[in-house]
Every structure is written in structure tokens, then in C-alpha cells.
Amino acid sequence: MKMKNARIVGKIVQPVAWDNHSSILSSVACNLDQDILLTLLPLFASSEIEGIEWSFDTLYQREKIPDWFYELLHTYAKEHRLVGHGVFFSILSGQWKDEQRKWLDHLSKMSSRFRFDHVTEHFGFTTSTNFHAGAPLSVPLNTTTLAIGRDRLSRIQNAAQCPVGLENLAFAYHEDEVKRQGAFLNQLVEPINGFIILDLHNLYCQSCNFGKDPLDLVISYPLDRVREIHISGGRWEPSRLSENKSIRRDTHDDGVPEEVFTLLKSVIPKCSNLKFVVLEQIGTALKSETQRTLFQKDFLKMKKLINSIERKENALNTFLPLSNEMVDRPLVNQELYDQQLAISNILESSKDLTDAKRKLQMSKLPKTDWQVEKWDDDMLDTAIQIAQTWRAQ
Amino acid sequence: MEIKKSLLQAMLVGLTVGSISSCGMFDQIDEETEVREGVHEDENEKCENCWENCPACGMG
Numbered sequence: 001m002k003m004k005n006a007r008i009v010g011k012i013v014q015p016v017a018w019d020n021h022s023s024i025l026s027s028v029a030c031n032l033d034q035d036i037l038l039t040l041l042p043l044f045a046s047s048e049i050e051g052i053e054w055s056f057d058t059l060y061q062r063e064k065i066p067d068w069f070y071e072l073l074h075t076y077a078k079e080h081r082l083v084g085h086g087v088f089f090s091i092l093s094g095q096w097k098d099e100q101r102k103w104l105d106h107l108s109k110m111s112s113r114f115r116f117d118h119v120t121e122h123f124g125f126t127t128s129t130n131f132h133a134g135a136p137l138s139v140p141l142n143t144t145t146l147a148i149g150r151d152r153l154s155r156i157q158n159a160a161q162c163p164v165g166l167e168n169l170a171f172a173y174h175e176d177e178v179k180r181q182g183a184f185l186n187q188l189v190e191p192i193n194g195f196i197i198l199d200l201h202n203l204y205c206q207s208c209n210f211g212k213d214p215l216d217l218v219i220s221y222p223l224d225r226v227r228e229i230h231i232s233g234g235r236w237e238p239s240r241l242s243e244n245k246s247i248r249r250d251t252h253d254d255g256v257p258e259e260v261f262t263l264l265k266s267v268i269p270k271c272s273n274l275k276f277v278v279l280e281q282i283g284t285a286l287k288s289e290t291q292r293t294l295f296q297k298d299f300l301k302m303k304k305l306i307n308s309i310e311r312k313e314n315a316l317n318t319f320l321p322l323s324n325e326m327v328d329r330p331l332v333n334q335e336l337y338d339q340q341l342a343i344s345n346i347l348e349s350s351k352d353l354t355d356a357k358r359k360l361q362m363s364k365l366p367k368t369d370w371q372v373e374k375w376d377d378d379m380l381d382t383a384i385q386i387a388q389t390w391r392a393q
Numbered sequence: 394m395e396i397k398k399s400l401l402q403a404m405l406v407g408l409t410v411g412s413i414s415s416c417g418m419f420d421q422i423d424e425e426t427e428v429r430e431g432v433h434e435d436e437n438e439k440c441e442n443c444w445e446n447c448p449a450c451g452m453g
Contacts, residue, residue, distance in 0.1 A: 034408055037404065037408055038408055041401070041404060041405065041408070044396045044401060044404070045396070045401055047394060047395045047396065049394060050394050051394075066407045067403070068400060068403035068404050068407050069404075069407075071400050071403070072396075072400060072404065075394075075396060075397070075400065076394070079394065081394065
């Protein structure tokens, strides 16, 4: 870990007041996308949507944003009902890139402009050397990634000046990761009094792909740190390796499975600090009237379910920063970054699973914390598919 | 939560007139190449600029 010339540079300015909420807000992922917004419009018109989550970094290169979209964001922000959801920061990358510094600058500007109720990012590192073209994959859960993750979270909190959280990942290479992710997320967010987005469809994917009871996975998470829940749909991808087997993918392109609604009903009472439940779907899966109607039905079903659960007391943790001191130089770890580059290259260049396994064996990755020896063949094959979707062009 | 009627009307007009996607990164590409929204004309052909599985929403 490189910490040369370390000095404290960041300090959080405590906000004047934060909403010590008692109700849970039925919310939607709301980005500047024609199909998403046309789907949401009837729900906005009937005052059903109580909160919105905006991926503020997806407008990175867009110069013109319609005034009405800003007004929509401000409308929710004024009521403490707008949350920011980052996508591209790559929180557990071993290297610090200039794009990450720019991302923080952008977050700082957006936070000043909109006053997010909280800001979140995803667990994992993003494949591909192109900052805006990759999907997050898991990392070893060890002291190196813990230190880097804590460093990055403190920088996000310093830029955003509000509560900061991290979302659990759908993808895992092997069962141990699935079992340990909840506790590791807790360790990551603890120093900044951060919180967790519990994505129930991600948990559902893990339970399907590793034959686990989803409720067993739920209780492996620090539920008192859950401030936001995500629900969504996905798809079954037939295994390329074995007949009669499918991999559950978190693709956000279909309605919410009944199992996820059932999970939501069980989980809400266990999360005393929950404030937002967000329904997500991608715009390309909201083209037809049938798709839009199904999404609207899913939202109303989610809202009815949330409202049927009585909340007895206000949230106990506002997740406001207790203190936030960070060093001026971001932590980097060249060995971790080299390993991540090697994995990205293997995933992006392998023609099939056999090729990928051969390359992994020839790399420096065996007998390291990556535990490549334990990787499930179907999940490695899925990682190849994910990485190759987002290979830099 | 209640939304002003004037805002709803502005949204309706804006959405009806313009064409927008959730990710600004594609705007620059649009000018250079034709965007085929998630459509593979040939299975062996790489689908460049697909919006399908955008990590902004569908993390895969």
C-alpha cells in the first residue's frame, strides 16, 4: 500500500438537517431516457412515485439536459427524495485514474446542485481499461481491497457531503464470495458510517446460481445498515457448458419475479433504517405497451406491499458521516491492478472457457487470493460473456 | 408525491418531440455510426453501440 507524503485533506461539513424518516419511499430508477420516462409519466401524473434514483454519471458527456428534467430532479431533491447512483467509478480498482478524479469533481458539482439524500456506487472493479465501458466484477475480499475500498468511499463522501452507500454485486465466481460479501461490505462502509443497498434481484441471482436459500444470504448482510433496497428483473441464460442448466443474470430487462417480491416482503421488517425501495428496468426493455404496463403494475404491487408493512419507529441511523478524514494521495496497489488487468484481458480475449482456463493457469493468478482454482466453470463462462459485451471498442 | 401539472406537460412535450437515451456516452458515437439498438443482424457480427445491458442499469 503506497501512502507516501500522507496528510489529511478531507473534512466533512455536517449538513444542517437530515430527514429522520419513518416511512419507506416507493421509488424508481429514473434516468434521462425516453422509454423509461414515458413509462413513468402516468405514475408521476397520479402522484404514485415517492422517490427517484438518478445515475448522475451516465450524463457524463451530454451537453444539453432539458430544463424539465432538472426541474423533476429538483422537485424530488427539495423533499429529500432524490438519490444519486454512480455506475462508473470502479471503487475497488487497484489503480487511481484521472477519470476517477474527474468523476469525483462531477459528483461534487452534482451534489451541490441537487442535494442528494444519499449517494451510492457498486461493489467491485470494472473490467476494461476504458473508463466508460465495463461491468463490475468481484475482487478478493482481503485487507488490500478493504483498504482501497475504504479510501475510495471516504473520497466519495468528501465529494458528495451526504450519506454514502455501496450495492451488493450479483456476480460471483464461487460460493465463498457469496457467503462473505455481506460481512465485507459492512467492513467497507463502517469507517464512514456508510450504508448498504441491498439489491434483492442480485441476491436472487446468487441464490439461483449457487443453490442457496435467499433468506440465508439475506441474514449474512448487516441489515441495520440497509438504507435502500433494489428490485428488478433479469433473464435466464442457458449454460453453454451443460444442458438443462441456466444462469440467472441481472439484466434488468424483464418484470420482477414473484420470488423477489416474496423476498422483499420478508426483508423489509428486518431493515430498521430502510428509506428507499427502488424498482429498476432498462429503457430498451420498455419499448412496447405490454412492457410498460407490466412495469407500472410491478411498481404499484411493490408500493402496495411496502405500505402493508407497518413501521413502528423512526430510523435510528441517518448514516451521516461521523467524521471523515482522508489522505491526499489515493491508495494504490500495483500488484492488485496488474492482476485486475490480467483478468480483464483474459476475459475479454478468450474464445471460450477452455481458452480462458488455460490462460488463467499460465498467469500469475493461481495460488493467490483470487482463488481461481475454486472458480465455477459456468460463472467464469458468464464473466467472459459480461466482459466481452463491454470490451473497449 | 405530487408533481406540478406544468412540469408534467413540459415532460410530455419534451418526450414526444425529442429522442433521448439514458447514457450520454452514446451521443458521440451516434454521429459517427448508425446505432442498432440491441439488434444483431448477424449472430457472428459484433453488435457495436448496443444499448442492451447498459451497465447504467443492467449490470449483467
